[in-house]
Amino acid sequence: MYVLIGILIALTGWYVFEKRKRPTHPVAPGLNLDISLPHDQEWEIYQNQISLCSKKLRVCMEELGLSYQSHHVELIETGRYENLGRDFLKINPSFTVPVLVHNGHPVYESHEQIVYAAEHSGPRGKELLGRTPELRNEVSQWVDNGALKGDPIKGSHERAGNAAPGLTMPIFASMVAYIPWWRIAEGLLFHGDRKRPLLFSALKMRGLHRIAPPLQKIIQRSRRDMDLHLDKLEEALSHGRDWLTGDTFTLADVSWMALLERIDEVDWSNTFFGEGRHPLVKAYWERLKLRPSYKTALSHRGAIHTRALEDLRKAKEIAPELRESLEVS
Ligand SMILES: N[C@@H](CCC(=O)N[C@@H](CS)C(=O)NCC(=O)O)C(=O)O
Incomplete structure (x- = not known):
């Protein structure tokens, strides 16, 4: 009986400790200049192979011809909740992929990321955004x-x-x-x-x-x-x-x-x-x-x-x- 109570207390203690180390909260869509993340390259992405939004970002980066460092993050459907680990929650406390990192600052939400990447990619980016105001409006819809x-x-x-x-x-x-x-x-x-x-x-x-x-x-x-x-x-x-x-x-x-x-x-x-x-x-x-x-x-x-x-x-x-x-x- 005492052993059981001891195990229960130890498990609760572990859970409370671990939960504190994995805080989650909403993030602001778009570029977050106030957050700085470790990085090696101008462009880095955190993404998952099967995630729809990650696919969209990967296609966009390829179409823009931007070279980037990719960090694959496992999701439960591909094996495990790496997105709930302490390391990834520092990158995105809102626990989702993809995350685009530009010069160490995260851009959240894939529909914002593709526009942001295009806006920072010269003439090719302008083409992808739509060259005239009418076209740009249509593209953004x-x-x-x-x-x-x-x-x-x-x-x-x-x-x-x-x-x-x-x-x-x-x-x-x-x-x-x-x-x-x-x-x-x-x-x-x-x-x-x-x-x-x-x-x-x-x-x-x-x-x-x-x-x-x-x-x-x-x-x-x-x-x-x-x-x-x-x-x-x-x-x-x-x-x-x-x-x-x-x-x-x-x-x-x-x-x-x-x-x-x-x-x-x-x-x-x-x-x-x-x-x-x-x-x-x-x-x-x-x-x-x-x-x-x-x-x-x-x-x-x-x-x-x-x-x-x-x-x-x-x-x-x-x-x-x-x-x-x-x-x-
Ligand atoms: N609105 C977000 C959606 C991101 C999202 O829900 N990503 C999914 C994969 S497509 C995810 O990370 N899921 C992880 C989970 O729910 O544990 C975006 O466009 O980036």
Whole structure:
């Protein structure tokens, strides 16, 4: 009995101590000149291979031709909560990737980061931002449409970026099968937004075949909303343009390149592009894949991701009711 009480006191003491060492709090979007971080290069990024917002930033850096040092930060879906570790919380106390660091100062929020990077990259940056005030305005509307703002499982109707997390849930359900419970428990103890580790716990507990009904609803809503966003994209491309705002590739295309990659990598292509749906977007995606930035920034997939994608495809093949529940109902 005394041993048990002793262990309990020691564990509580450890938790309180560790929690104090991992403070989380919101950060101001954009450049934070008042924060200085250790750095070796003018441009550095903290990012994760599968994270949508990290993809957007990586594509942008490649398109701008900026050389940068990359720090890969593991998230629970790729193995562990490195983003909740003491070191990363010094970089971003708001625990998310990506973070862009310019001359040692962090820029938070990926939609701010791509604009900031373009504004500091000379003529190529000006081109990506849009050369005229009208074009710049149009580009910035698309950047906003592609942004993931606020609660990641809300706002899918307003922004295509916010429709992406719901669409990613089936692959998260497959990925989390490879992650041990004790790794997820770290999130339950230390995450600044408990909803996120709870979601992963629910996905792990029930598995891909029994996704909880409230989460299924989020997936269905995200699918319907993404379909509407793709209708708008189809309309924008119907003016004979190669790129979203005209003949020049801009940040609008950077944002959608990451989103279309997400659709592709989480096995939604057939839903949105099968049987002749959104033909112009489909052709646009083929053009985007020919850009060198696609190969450098997007084409690599990690081991857990590759296995999980295979599992998801097989599961949908052998269980048509799963495909039906995800893609049709
Ligand atoms: N609005 C933010 C969203 C950042 C975000 O939610 N990033 C996700 C990956 S796409 C993340 O870091 N998740 C870590 C976690 O929730 O533990 C941005 O655009 O940078």
